[in-house]
Amino acid sequence: MALKTLTGNYAIATAVKLARVKVISAYPITPQTTIVEKLSEMIELGELEADMIRVESEHSALAAVYGAASGGVRSFTATSSHGLLYMHEMLWWVAGARIPIVMAVVSRTIGPPWNIWTDHSDVMDHRDTGWLITFVENNQEALDETIKLFRITEDKRVYLPGIVALDAFILSHTTEPVDVPDQSLVDAFLPPREQPYVFRAGNPLVLGNIPRDLKWNMRMREDVHKAMERAKKVIEEADHLWEKIVGRRHGGLTECYRCEDAKHFMIGVGAWVGDMKEAVDYLRDRFGLRVGLIKVRYFRPFPSEDIIKWLNNAASAVVFDRSISPSVGGPVFIEVLASLASAGVRTPVRGVIAGLAGVDVTHEDLANVMLTSISEVEELGAFKQNVLWFYGGE
Amino acid sequence: MSDELVLPLAKPIIGVSGRTGTWRLQKPTYDSSKCIKCRLCWLYCPDSVIDLNEDAASFITINYDYCKGCGICSSVCPTKAITMSPEG
Incomplete structure (x- = not known):
């Protein structure tokens, strides 16, 4: 354990590093930018062994990590406000495909008029996509919950992506003391990634093809609903395990x-x-x-x-x-x-x-x-x- | 886990949508004497119905069970080795 002074965004970046994420992709948008700036710096310094994919839009950013995650590696992206809205279609694809991904959303007002300050409209606009959504109160919770969310989303009872939402500037750019757990503790908490299937060369799979029976399509949506219900227990379990290993809890749901x-x-x-x-x-x-x-x-x-x-x-x-x-x-x-x-x-x-x-x-x-x-x-x-x-x- | 996961996944198999070649109005015909083995038809075919026969006299085979007759192969062929004619 080490007490560090971190902004909310740097707390998120630190959590992503501790979770040993392998692929990151993002498009810059205020006030999210410093999350991926910090991650890019960590990769450059050799502190984090990951690939950073530069893209031309948020839609592509989520598409890129969706591809990486479908290929079997832990992946992360981050955005805010209009960037999240631009991603909207891809959020449905990721959740419907049941691919675990963690995304940080630095919640920010949607225009017009142009506005960079906090409100929760951007996150709430994604209520029905099938992503888990957690809102954090402080920078410590931002770090802890990001790590926990990897475990929760990769649990076979869930297999859904998750958003960790933090308020623009109030958390993202405000420095607070944050207790950073040792890598060994995070490794003990976070098992190797699991997911329902992996795309591999030589084993062709078709994702999202038109089903012959539309009831099959409807069942997939019911399955997302059931998985979301099951996630309640998984969230509580993760909270207790985090307390056991790291000695800190914020509550479950x-x-x-x-x-x-x-x-x-x-x-x-x-x-x-x-x-x-x-x-x-x-x-x-x-x-x-x-x-x-x-x-x-x-x-x-x-x-x-x-x-x-x-x-x-x-x-x-x-x-x-x-x-x-x-x-x-x-x-x-x-x-x-x-x-x-x-x-x-x-x-x-x-x-x-x-x-x-x-x-x-x-x-x-x-x-x-x-x-x-x-x-x-x-x-x-x-x-x-x-x-x-x-x-x-x- | 009691509930089995329902996924939007499928294993690709040939002809899952039936014999789509019956939709064809224009039929591509291949003349091996004009073919320069550039592979453009094979590359551009949107339905992957052109197979290559590397060492045979007839370099390509068109699978008429699934060829929809779009004519892209004929358009991209630099030597007009593939020509389109009305079906039937």
């Missing part, structure tokens, strides 16, 4: 912060969960309010069971989303509502849309939203508005 006696819950994904923890402390210490926080670590697979468990007897929940599905609400809010409805839980839930386009949201802002929401629900037994747009402090 969710982390619940000060939830034991909580009546009112905050729910969120990504870096601002750290601010939500401060808001919880502030509301408890200053106002004596029993507030807890559900940090959704994995958005896909979505932890419905955990949400139902924590909110079953809760007085209210406020979900904070950094993206919006217009006319409905934030993606996390939608999933929370669907989870509760499936179990017949009638806890009042409010969806707050905040921090889009990188608009700053402080822990005081979050606490103020909670104060208003709690007094409203305690007075009326319900929320006046289910979806609330919050632009920040005055």
Whole structure:
């Protein structure tokens, strides 16, 4: 173990090196660029034995690592925002082909207007592709979760690709102390790569040909759904194994912060969960309010069971989303509502849309939203508005 | 694992879509006396229905069971050793 000061992007690059990735391809885009710049430097210095494929677009970047991964080697790419959108088609091909790949997405606003700051719209736009999606809160989690994601995606119960999402600049370009595990520990955690099939010369296979029976096509999609369900257990196992070997855990699908006696819950994904923890402390210490926080670590697979468990007897929940599905609400809010409805839980839930386009949201802002929401629900037994747009402090 | 993986994979075999040669409207005919063995027809054929016979008098064989008659071989042939004529 060695404590190093790393940006979120360098933490990701360090994790990729520790995972002994063999092929990397990417196209530069702010704020992702320094991940692949660092990896390229590691290759040049002989610290990482890998090939870096230079391409002319993000679509080609994912196509290149898809090819490499189909050929049997651990592969990695990274992108952001418009780059991820340009890749969109290839995400479906990789997931449908059941080829494990890990990609870092430095989440960034989508234009117009042109904007490089954080929001989660780019990642949420890939909700239905069949990729596992994890959002990290800090740089330590960025490093740990990237390594774990290789193990999870290469598990035979899963065999799906995965995205590790980190917030633009708030994590990607902010330096924090990060505990870097020894290579021997990562080797003990991460077994040699496994995948459902390997393309080899002399053994011709056809991928993606039109099936004679369309039900076969439909079954493939059902299989992706089932694999995503199975991934829940694999994620929990990986978290426990990481704790056993490295001595650190972040939670499996969710982390619940000060939830034991909580009546009112905050729910969120990504870096601002750290601010939500401060808001919880502030509301408890200053106002004596029993507030807890559900940090959704994995958005896909979505932890419905955990949400139902924590909110079953809760007085209210406020979900904070950094993206919006217009006319409905934030993606996390939608999933929370669907989870509760499936179990017949009638806890009042409010969806707050905040921090889009990188608009700053402080822990005081979050606490103020909670104060208003709690007094409203305690007075009326319900929320006046289910979806609330919050632009920040005055 | 209880559930078996369902994959979009297939092993390529000859004629899996039936005898596609029946779709042909124009038929390529090969004249070995004009052939200079450049292999362009073999390279360009989109259906891989041209086989090479390295030492035989007739350098190529066209598999009419699967040739769809697109005429690309005839177009690329520099010596007009392959000509197209109406089928039937």
